Amino acid sequence: MCVDSDGCEIEGCSSSDEVHTLSGSMSPALNSSPDLHPCKPGQKFRAALLRCRSPLVAAGILSFGNVLNYMDRYTVAGVLLDIQKHFEVGDSGAGLLQTVFICSFMVAAPIFGYLGDRFNRKIILSCGIFFWSFVTLLSSFITKDYYWLLVLSRCLVGIGESSYSSISPTIIGDLFTNNKRTMMLSVFYLAIPLGSGLGYILGSIAKDAGGHWYWALRVSPMLGLIAGTLVLIFVTEPKRGSADHIAGRMQTRTSWLCDMKALAKNRSYVFSSLASAAVSFATGAFGIWIPQYLVRAQVVQKTAESCTSQPCSSKDRSQHTHILLTFLLLFFSPHSLSSQICIFIGETLLFLNWAITADILMFVVIPTRRATAVAFQGFTSHLLGDAGSPYLIGLISDSLQESYATSILWQFLSLGYALMLCPFVIVLGGMFFLATALFFLEDRDKLTVHVISL
Secondary structure, three states: OOOOOOOOEEOOOOEEEEEEEEHHHHHHHOOOOOOOOOOHHHHHHHHHHHHOHHHHHEEEEHHHHHHHHHHHHHHHHHHHHHHHHHHHHOHHHHHHHHHHHHHHHHHHHHHHHHHHHHHHHHHHHHHHHHHHHHHHHHHOOOOOOHHHHHHHHHHHHHHHHHHHHHHHHHHHHHHOOHHHHHHHHHHHHHHHHHHHHHHHHHHHHHHHHHHHHHHHHHHHHHHHHHHHHHHHHHHHOOOOOOOOOOOHHHOOOHHHHHHHHHHHOEEEEHHHHHHHHHHHHHHHHHHHHHHHHHHHHHHHOOOOOOOOOOOOOOOHHHHOOOOOOOOHOOOOOOOOOOHHHHHHHHHHHHOOOHHHHHHHHHHHOOOHHHHHHHHHHHHHHHHHHOOOHHHHHHHHHHHHHHOOOOOOHHHHHHHHHHHHHHHHHHHHHHHHHHHHHHHHHHHHHHHHHHHHHO
């Protein structure tokens, strides 16, 4: 019987005589034999397949899947104006689509975190991709009398995407270590701005090509089926802790309650989770409402006409794929060079934190607890962040519009004033990141001491 550094009783301890590699493990007894013979055709194919199952290939496939996750998420934002016109809903009703998606996402995350620490992770990943792809495809056939079905479909899509976001970073964490792990996590989280931008662009292109916004929801499901198949075939299931050379000592599990107690005591983890929540609040609101804000700006400046029939023009959303905003954007013309520079700088700086936050988690949380940690961090960041921010911003905008409901100028200004809440929340997130820096080295050393003592 063993007890970990947090006083948690674990099921048992054992050592292993296996030689662990990045792609799995190999017993020393399986040495090459002098009695070699030619490979059969099936064996040659299997050998070629195994050579393709390298850590780099796995990281590339997982990153591709993350791009599709965010592409699907922001495809709706790219055709949000069409959806509003089609279903005749206001800003708060449109913001509800993202809110229910995030709510289901965050509720499912702890469940998948628990499963990811105990069962085959790549099976869970592929099933999640297949599920959200199927639901998204079906949602493209919903008629205008059933808006509640579209809301329900976004709820189900959030469950499918939650499985991927909660587990895939832990596989990368077990395939690489140190600087390589930081680099691969950076590539993985590059999917957030890349996938978001592609969601706007490809959604608009598909809508224009098909003549209806329904077609925007039929692109990502096709690519999702490909990604799920690639995960099943080429992504390996590394032993937890193999990259840190402690796989043989990490074969046991603590209870979920004990895992949560340990995470709650981890100050670096707690503060970085709160910081992520602040950033998520802003990115969630910006991701939904910035395209609408820019469209309304064009209408006010008389460079575009208000959408009165479908399909609405996609020109503005195709040209402006950046989804973040700073204070300066609200004081400059939304189509001036200065405003576009501010959007780019704000987007770049905000998205820099995701890979670093994930890497911090890998350094301060033991491998058998990482999926739970990633999932609960996602739960916290969504609960306090983008679960409510799209709806809240839409609600504030609707409230401000009540006095001048027919004014095009006031529709533009009201949304801009509502979005000004986000920079204040971002500053609060920066303070939490500074608090994380105060405790990171101490928490990292605690993990090192715990691993050595196993």
